[in-house]
Amino acid sequence: MSEIKNITVIGGGTMGNGIAHVFAQNGFDVKLVETKQEFADRAMNTIDKNLSRMVSKEKISEAEKQATLERIQPVLSVSDGVKSADLVIEAVPENYDLKKKIFKEVDEHAPANAILASNTSSISITKLAAVTSRPGKFIGMHFFNPVPVMKLVEVINGLETDSAVTDSIMEISKKLGKEPVPANDFPGFVSNRVLMPMINEAIFCVHEGVAEPEHVDEVMKLGMAHPMGPLRLADFIGLDVCLDILNVLYDGFKDPKYRPCPLLVKMVDAGKLGDKTGEGFFKR
Numbered sequence: 001m002s003e004i005k006n007i008t009v010i011g012g013g014t015m016g017n018g019i020a021h022v023f024a025q026n027g028f029d030v031k032l033v034e035t036k037q038e039f040a041d042r043a044m045n046t047i048d049k050n051l052s053r054m055v056s057k058e059k060i061s062e063a064e065k066q067a068t069l070e071r072i073q074p075v076l077s078v079s080d081g082v083k084s085a086d087l088v089i090e091a092v093p094e095n096y097d098l099k100k101k102i103f104k105e106v107d108e109h110a111p112a113n114a115i116l117a118s119n120t121s122s123i124s125i126t127k128l129a130a131v132t133s134r135p136g137k138f139i140g141m142h143f144f145n146p147v148p149v150m151k152l153v154e155v156i157n158g159l160e161t162d163s164a165v166t167d168s169i170m171e172i173s174k175k176l177g178k179e180p181v182p183a184n185d186f187p188g189f190v191s192n193r194v195l196m197p198m199i200n201e202a203i204f205c206v207h208e209g210v211a212e213p214e215h216v217d218e219v220m221k222l223g224m225a226h227p228m229g230p231l232r233l234a235d236f237i238g239l240d241v242c243l244d245i246l247n248v249l250y251d252g253f254k255d256p257k258y259r260p261c262p263l264l265v266k267m268v269d270a271g272k273l274g275d276k277t278g279e280g281f282f283k284r
Contacts (some may be wrong), residue, residue, distance in 0.1 A: 012043025018147025
């Protein structure tokens with residue numbers, strides 16, 4: 001595999017701006033693709049704020065912060081953003097049709113040797129790879145929120161992913177200071193196949209009147225040594241995201257144990273999505 005130098009991140013939301021941040025901080029040139037200037041500005045402001053926090057904690061210098069920001073170039077077009085990319089990482093919302101549309105455009109405009117990666121947390125890598133002309137160069141690169149802090153990168157092989165591509169992504173993840181862990185392509189991979197049923201069961205405990213949200217979380221923190229309770233974590237992730245992932249698991253396995261709790265569905269319908277709206281199982 002040729003050396004990876006130029007990175008394109010598609011989507012400047014919570015995950016996308018974090019991914020751009022860590023690549024740029026580690027010396028890579030990054031193009032950050034957004035659909036509107038206001039979204040690009042918001043992403044860059046978030047990165048600036050997160051880097052400033054690192055300066056205040058004396059983890060990086062002001063000069064390192066400025067150098068990191070200078071390595072990130074916002075772009076408002078997928079075709080312009082990917083034309084010189086060695087690695088393209090998609091980080092848009094967890095919607096198959098949206099990702100499919102983006103990868104068709106990426107495949108058309110990215111160099112033939114570019115690796116295409118998805119930050120999807122549950123959607124089939126094999127299915128996404130199939131919409132491109134290069135399934136061997138397609139892989140899952142699942143980062144965790146907040147990206148600058150969390151060490152894990154789940155590296156997911158699709159059915160046709162070349163082993164050299166996997167090796168390359170494992171290596172570049174280590175260059176970011178991350179700890180890559182390989183997994184194969186099943187609904188939810190490892191992380192969300194284990195995590196989401198636990199969150200869902202915690203929601204069922206509230207739904208069925210077993211305990212209040214704060215008490216469910218206290219049991220898991222004090223009894224199981226979790227740093228954050230499952231319901232607080234659900235608010236942090238976004239209840240809409242949790243519901244999307246559970247639906248992928250339910251549809252993928254056709255197993256009723258993945259059926260989303262009715263309370264979760266009701267809260268999402270009500271627009272109570274957790275931290276992003278200021279109210280979920282807890283108020284912010």
